[in-house]
Amino acid sequence: MTRILVISDIHANLTALQAVLDAAANVDATWCLGDLVGYGPDPNECVELVRSIQNLTCLIGNHDAAAIGSIDTMFFNREARLSAQWVKSRISKENILFLKSLPERVVIGEATLVHGSPRNPVWEYLLDIQAAAINSSYFKTQLCFVGHTHVPVVYTVDELGGGTMRKLDHKEIVPLKQRLIINPGSVGQPRDRDKRASYAIYNPEQKTWEAYRIDYDISSVQQRIVTAKLPLRHAQRLAEGW
Numbered sequence: 290m291t292r293i294l295v296i297s298d299i300h301a302n303l304t305a306l307q308a309v310l311d312a313a314a315n316v317d318a319t320w321c322l323g324d325l326v327g328y329g330p331d332p333n334e335c336v337e338l339v340r341s342i343q344n345l346t347c348l349i350g351n352h353d354a355a356a357i358g359s360i361d362t363m364f365f366n367r368e369a370r371l372s373a374q375w376v377k378s379r380i381s382k383e384n385i386l387f388l389k390s391l392p393e394r395v396v397i398g399e400a401t402l403v404h405g406s407p408r409n410p411v412w413e414y415l416l417d418i419q420a421a422a423i424n425s426s427y428f429k430t431q432l433c434f435v436g437h438t439h440v441p442v443v444y445t446v447d448e449l450g451g452g453t454m455r456k457l458d459h460k461e462i463v464p465l466k467q468r469l470i471i472n473p474g475s476v477g478q479p480r481d482r483d484k485r486a487s488y489a490i491y492n493p494e495q496k497t498w499e500a501y502r503i504d505y506d507i508s509s510v511q512q513r514i515v516t517a518k519l520p521l522r523h524a525q526r527l528a529e530g531w
């Protein structure tokens with residue numbers, strides 16, 4: 290039985306990342322769908338911890354691209370832009386090289402991996418059935434794993450523009466029988482009003498996706514955000530999951 294840890298949107302939250310890696314334990318591989326940095330206080334620590342993971346496949350996210358200067362932060366909101374500038378001034382040379390090496394799209398077995406969407410891997414948010422349906426013609430595999438919205442969700446998709454959307458709760462198991470787009474949610478900044486770190490375990494042989502949430506020490510991350518003089522909003526939202 291192969292267990293693959295699927296994570297996304299760590300956002301420089303080392304405490305949440307450590308909690309997820311500890312809780313997932315004994316996985317055969319880890320797939321990270323991007324946004325290792327941005328918003329949070331621990332960009333270098335998070336990139337270093339991700340780099341140390343065995344059997345890692347890691348994609349680039351829009352905040353990673355901003356940190357290495359490969360995209361313009363003009364389209365970021367004010368706080369995201371400030372945080373991107375903060376990361377840029379601190380990220381180490383080794384970590385920049387790692388982020389620069391990350392691909393926008395990877396296909397492994399039955400799954401296509403991207404950060405945002407298969408149509409526009411770095412930027413597009415899949416927020417509704419229409420967007421998911423349009424994107425169904427942009428990947429050839431049965432499954433597509435995305436992050437970026439920070440909400441754990443599964444879409445069934447068809448090329449006629451139809452489909453369904455369902456938010457996933459802790460310990461929910463999704464049978465992977467049809468064409469699906471799935472999001473593991475966010476490790477370091479959940480936005481579905483559930484403050485717990487979000488992740489998933491993909492089992493390609495059993496064809497299942499297990500959604501999980503885990504508590505972590507939010508106040509220690511908030512303290513580091515305050516100490517780093519990052520926007521206080523980044524600290525407040527962690528406690529409420531938005």
Ligand code: ZN
Pocket residue numbers: 298300324350352437438439
């Ligand atoms: Zn993100």
